[in-house]
Amino acid sequence: MWVNIRGIIERIHEGQIEIVIQKRDKPGESYSFELPGGRLEEFESILEGLKREIREETGLEVTHVQGSNDYITIVQENIIIESIQPFDVYQTIKGKVDSMGMVFICKATGTLTTKGDGTDEVQWISLCALEEILKDDSHSFTPVGRACLTSYINRKGR
Known part of the structure; x- marks a missing residue:
């Protein structure tokens, strides 16, 4: 089983909440939007x-x-054990990869790259635009991304 970690990176821009999304750019993986993150070592x-x-x-x-x-x-x-409460936890119960992961809400600084390690089209998106994409196109996000972002939007009360 893979253990993954993902971040919902938030900022306020022009009075609106924005978060970072990206596309996975690795051979053999779908080319849909997702949240930044990956496998814990x-x-x-x-x-x-x-x-x-x-x-x-x-x-x-x-x-x-x-x-x-x-x-x-x-x-x-x-033995060293760490304990922290995530924003969300997910588990794949059917699919190609047996995985579970934790999602955290984060703040960050620096300059956003458009292409990172195994990623492409890294970008800020407003919650309003995100909601529209999630409503209109079920294939724009990976299944994990869709589940985590739906949970995030629901908890934001939108």
């Missing part, structure tokens, strides 16, 4: 993995992760 910290994936794919540096104020680390014998 073995024994990689959740927060460090999130920051690494976002930096590699978007060029942005994460400055804040929602929920990180309640982050705890437990060290006992030769």
Whole structure:
């Protein structure tokens, strides 16, 4: 099973909430929009993995992760456990890849790249435009992206 980490990177631009979306640009993968993120490496910290994936794919540096104020680390014998509450958790229960993942709401700084590590068309999109795409075109987003973004919009009360 793959364990993935994804970020909903938010900003306010001209009075509207915008988030970052991107297209996956890897051989054998669909070319649909998704949220920045990817697979955690073995024994990689959740927060460090999130920051690494976002930096590699978007060029942005994460400055804040929602929920990180309640982050705890437990060290006992030769074991280190971290605990943090994500915004959302997903699991693929049928499909080509057995995976589960965590989604965090983030703030970031820097200049957004248009092409990152395995990504293309990295861009900011307003929630209004995002809602229209999700309503009108079910194939514009990966299934994981669609599930996470639908949850995000529903919780924003839109």
